[in-house]
Amino acid sequence: MSAASRWLYHFGLLCVYGLCAAPVAAMLLPLFLSPGDTASELWSLATSARVWSLWGKTCALGLSTALLASLLGAPLGLMLDQPGFRNRPWIRLLLTLPLLLPPHVLAVAWVDLLGQQGVVNGLLSRAGLSPHPFPLYTSEGVALVQALSTYPIPLWCVWNAARQIDPALPEAARNLGAGRLARLRLLFPLLAPSLATGALLVFVLTLLSFSVPSLFQTPVFTVEIFTSFNSLLDQRQAALTALPLCLTGMAALALAARLHGRYRTNSAARQDRAGGPVRATASTWIFITLTALAAIVLPLGALTRRSLPPSTLIAAWHTGVQEIGTSLLLATLCATLMLLLAFPLAWVVRGGRAGHILWPAALAWLVSGPVFGVGLIQLWNHPGPAGWIYDNFSILMLAASGRNFLFAWLGCRLALDWLPRETVEVARNLGASTLHVLARVALPALQRPVLAVWACLALLVMGEVECTVLVAPPGWVPVSLRIFTLMHYGPSAAVSALALLQALATAGLLLIAGFFAGSRSLHDRKKPLS
Amino acid sequence: MQRTMTLLGLVCLSAALGACGGRDPNLVVVYTALDESYSRPILDAFEAESGLKVVAVYDTEAAKTTGLVTRLINESNRPRCDVFWNNECAQTILLKKKGVLEAFVPAEAAAIPDQYKDTEGYWTGFAARARVIVYNTDQVSTPPTSIEDFLKPEYRGKGCVAMPLFGTTATHAAALFALWGPEKGLDFFKQLQENGIAILASNGEVRDRVARGEYAFGLTDTDDANGAVEDGLPAKWLLPDQDGLGTLLVPNTVSLIKGAPNAEGGKRLMAYLLSPAVEQRLAESRSIQIPLNPAVAAQGKVPAIADIKVMAVGYDAMADQMETAARQLRELLVR
Numbered sequence: 090m091s092a093a094s095r096w097l098y099h100f101g102l103l104c105v106y107g108l109c110a111a112p113v114a115a116m117l118l119p120l121f122l123s124p125g126d127t128a129s130e131l132w133s134l135a136t137s138a139r140v141w142s143l144w145g146k147t148c149a150l151g152l153s154t155a156l157l158a159s160l161l162g163a164p165l166g167l168m169l170d171q172p173g174f175r176n177r178p179w180i181r182l183l184l185t186l187p188l189l190l191p192p193h194v195l196a197v198a199w200v201d202l203l204g205q206q207g208v209v210n211g212l213l214s215r216a217g218l219s220p221h222p223f224p225l226y227t228s229e230g231v232a233l234v235q236a237l238s239t240y241p242i243p244l245w246c247v248w249n250a251a252r253q254i255d256p257a258l259p260e261a262a263r264n265l266g267a268g269r270l271a272r273l274r275l276l277f278p279l280l281a282p283s284l285a286t287g288a289l290l291v292f293v294l295t296l297l298s299f300s301v302p303s304l305f306q307t308p309v310f311t312v313e314i315f316t317s318f319n320s321l322l323d324q325r326q327a328a329l330t331a332l333p334l335c336l337t338g339m340a341a342l343a344l345a346a347r348l349h350g351r352y353r354t355n356s357a358a359r360q361d362r363a364g365g366p367v368r369a370t371a372s373t374w375i376f377i378t379l380t381a382l383a384a385i386v387l388p389l390g391a392l393t394r395r396s397l398p399p400s401t402l403i404a405a406w407h408t409g410v411q412e413i414g415t416s417l418l419l420a421t422l423c424a425t426l427m428l429l430l431a432f433p434l435a436w437v438v439r440g441g442r443a444g445h446i447l448w449p450a451a452l453a454w455l456v457s458g459p460v461f462g463v464g465l466i467q468l469w470n471h472p473g474p475a476g477w478i479y480d481n482f483s484i485l486m487l488a489a490s491g492r493n494f495l496f497a498w499l500g501c502r503l504a505l506d507w508l509p510r511e512t513v514e515v516a517r518n519l520g521a522s523t524l525h526v527l528a529r530v531a532l533p534a535l536q537r538p539v540l541a542v543w544a545c546l547a548l549l550v551m552g553e554v555e556c557t558v559l560v561a562p563p564g565w566v567p568v569s570l571r572i573f574t575l576m577h578y579g580p581s582a583a584v585s586a587l588a589l590l591q592a593l594a595t596a597g598l599l600l601i602a603g604f605f606a607g608s609r610s611l612h613d614r615k616k617p618l619s
Numbered sequence: 620m621q622r623t624m625t626l627l628g629l630v631c632l633s634a635a636l637g638a639c640g641g642r643d644p645n646l647v648v649v650y651t652a653l654d655e656s657y658s659r660p661i662l663d664a665f666e667a668e669s670g671l672k673v674v675a676v677y678d679t680e681a682a683k684t685t686g687l688v689t690r691l692i693n694e695s696n697r698p699r700c701d702v703f704w705n706n707e708c709a710q711t712i713l714l715k716k717k718g719v720l721e722a723f724v725p726a727e728a729a730a731i732p733d734q735y736k737d738t739e740g741y742w743t744g745f746a747a748r749a750r751v752i753v754y755n756t757d758q759v760s761t762p763p764t765s766i767e768d769f770l771k772p773e774y775r776g777k778g779c780v781a782m783p784l785f786g787t788t789a790t791h792a793a794a795l796f797a798l799w800g801p802e803k804g805l806d807f808f809k810q811l812q813e814n815g816i817a818i819l820a821s822n823g824e825v826r827d828r829v830a831r832g833e834y835a836f837g838l839t840d841t842d843d844a845n846g847a848v849e850d851g852l853p854a855k856w857l858l859p860d861q862d863g864l865g866t867l868l869v870p871n872t873v874s875l876i877k878g879a880p881n882a883e884g885g886k887r888l889m890a891y892l893l894s895p896a897v898e899q900r901l902a903e904s905r906s907i908q909i910p911l912n913p914a915v916a917a918q919g920k921v922p923a924i925a926d927i928k929v930m931a932v933g934y935d936a937m938a939d940q941m942e943t944a945a946r947q948l949r950e951l952l953v954r
Contacts, residue, residue: 139954206831247764294694305821320784320945322713466693476697480642559690563648563674563699574655574677
């Protein structure tokens with residue numbers, strides 16, 4: 090490693106630990122100052138049958154959500170990789186739309202659709218059929234709603250893995266007369282690790298979810314944590330209670346990291362498949378249409394119906410424009426900063442183990458938003474420069490960036506898989522330094538994947554609320570937080586209208602990223618390496 | 620690409636640094652748990668009258684995330700907030716016990732009856748909500764008139780309450796624990812469960828699902844119940860236990876934060892909030908908050924305080940039971 094690379098590595102590491110680990114340490118360290126009390130509280134937690142039962146139910150919910158999301162997302166990921174599939178980027182964006190809306194807002198839309206007095210039952214009643222209320226207020230209902238919200242994650246994982254498979258392999262199988270099922274059996278071992286990674290991410294997301302299970306009266310482990318904070322005002326107990334979920338999430342992420350590292354293919358991203366356009370089959374279109382209908386059209390339709398008349402949308406815009414602006418600013422700045430930190434760091438440790446970066450980032454996400462938020466307050470709310478940061482927009486940036494840095498890191502690591510090794514080797518052989526190769530070869534070559542990571546980060550920050558609710562300075566309220574605030578007291582039309590506006594704003598950000606991704610490519614670069 | 624990223628990075632740093640700066644001396648920061656649609660117009664009116672700038676931070680009960688109280692406790696070494704305007708009183712009392720509040724009694728507080736004020740001057744109550752029974756008029760002609768009616772066999776599976784770990788339902792649970800004792804209080808909730816009374820996410824959901832006919836009746840607050848009535852839904856509400864243990868009143872409370880950056884501005888805001896005009900405004904709003912100042916006349920649907928048999932439980936005693944009730948109810952209900 091050159092001196093510059095070492096400097097970059099140490100500086101980056103310091104930033105990651107300051108951003109992610111320090112707030113967690115601020116919250117958890119006091120626990121170790123009184124080890125006796127901590128040990129006895131941990132023991133009572135570990136020996137509580139009720140807590141184990143809750144943990145088991147939460148894990149079961151996570152597994153069922155992951156399974157449903159994978160059953161939906163994986164076939165879609167494969168379908169979208171079919172050669173000559175027309176309008177691919179737009180369909181990928183369309184199918185990613187559920188991630189634009191907060192899960193609790195989608196849950197409310199599903200209550201409108203499938204609830205006892207919902208649209209479906211209303212139609213059944215009018216048709217003279219007896220209404221059969223879908224068991225929404227159960228763990229099955231939670232799993233369905235969360236799967237419809239998170240299936241884009243396995244979709245993208247499988248699509249990314251499928252893109253890396255040598256096209257000669259399925260072509261050879263096709264030429265040898267292998268049917269579709271046989272070709273799938275051939276590809277499955279190559280796709281399985283990425284599919285498992287996507288499923289594990291959905292599992293961890295579900296472990297940490299609170300709003301949807303709470304709305305559907307399903308007891309989950311996060312209720313324990315929130316009760317400790319909100320009802321008992323016992324932060325110490327809340328931090329201890331967060332540990333089992335944190336450890337479970339870490340185990341899942343460790344498995345995902347191992348699967349990704351062990352089975353990462355050596356072939357880098359390919360050019361678009363050669364050969365003439367091949368029409369997508371009718372079954373592909375039917376599956377995509379049904380998914381789009383179930384996951385996007387119906388819930389957005391329910392939200393739009395709640396938002397009518399149009400004057401409600403206009404009124405929501407007038408009252409919410411400042412919050413939407415705050416969210417867009419926060420998302421743009423945080424996504425950019427996280428990328429500026431994660432990408433060079435990922436480049437410097439490329440090919441090596443990076444657990445010492447992954448785990449602080451994972452910890453910041455897994456400890457739960459309120460624990461992280463309280464840690465931020467304890468770290469920054471002091472007289473002097475720390476207090477200046479706490480009193481302003483900067484603390485929102487620290488909160489959103491610290492919580493979501495894990496995804497910046499994972500995204501950059503994945504993006505680097507797309508870089509052709511030969512290109513890097515040629516540059517090195519020509520005498521280019523590591524940082525030179527990063528700036529003049531890697532970044533231009535990975536423009537599209539990097540912009541995709543940026544878009545994902547912006548999307549995550551737009552939806553961040555569990556941490557920002559604690560630290561948002563007066564006058565700096567993201568729109569996701571406003572929706573959360575209004576959900577209890579506000580008219581449902583206003584809430585739905587704001588949620589739609591949030592989705593539109595997020596889609597706008599993604600379109601801008603997509604525009605930049607489509608505007609230039611490696612082949613357009615004219616300047617030679619110097 | 621790299622130039623774009625570098626430029627964006629510099630912009631980010633500038634934005635972050637540029638956002639730092641000193642606080643405006645005319646700024647008053649209020650943390651308020653009262654819904655924005657009710658509190659914002661009042662704060663705007665105070666701004667216009669006083670010339671001070673008011674920035675409010677609102678609470679969220681929707682998904683029961685950690686709220687303003689946690690924030691106030693953690694910021695106590697260096698508060699951002701000047702005034703805490705809570706829409707209930709138990710957690711205000713807990714903040715007093717944690718040393719987050721400063722004693723201050725505005726002159727306007729003299730008109731508020733003593734039972735709705737802290738004896739040491741750390742908080743003053745005003746504009747109360749009542750815990751009421753909301754019922755669907757299409758489904759029930761003789762609704763329960765007492766919370767203990769929820770345990771009757773004829774009402775099995777027909778009612779709902781919000782999770783008694785958060786919000787005013789938690790306050791109500793603590794009041795019952797204080798009034799009946801923890802054993803009988805816990806037993807009440809056990810029997811609720813056994814009688815098929817559903818535990819929903821929030822008071823708003825109780826209102827919505829009763830109005831939609833999914834449940835025949837439920838326990839909620841006056842502001843939620845009145846919302847269903849004003850929306851033209853088939854719902855009505857009544858004050859429970861008027862012949863028995865009385866209805867729990869949950870007043871708004873206003874308190875000064877210890878070490879507030881703008882204590883003088885905060886005091887002016889407190890005085891304004893305790894004025895008869897504010898209680899009148901809240902009474903006339905959709906939330907129909909009950910004026911505690913006898914000089915403020917109740918109108919329309921707002922019951923007069925003198926006409927209500929109030930639950931005879933001290934707010935301090937109720938706050939003392941909050942933790943016990945929360946722990947025991949969590950053991951019972953979250954599994």
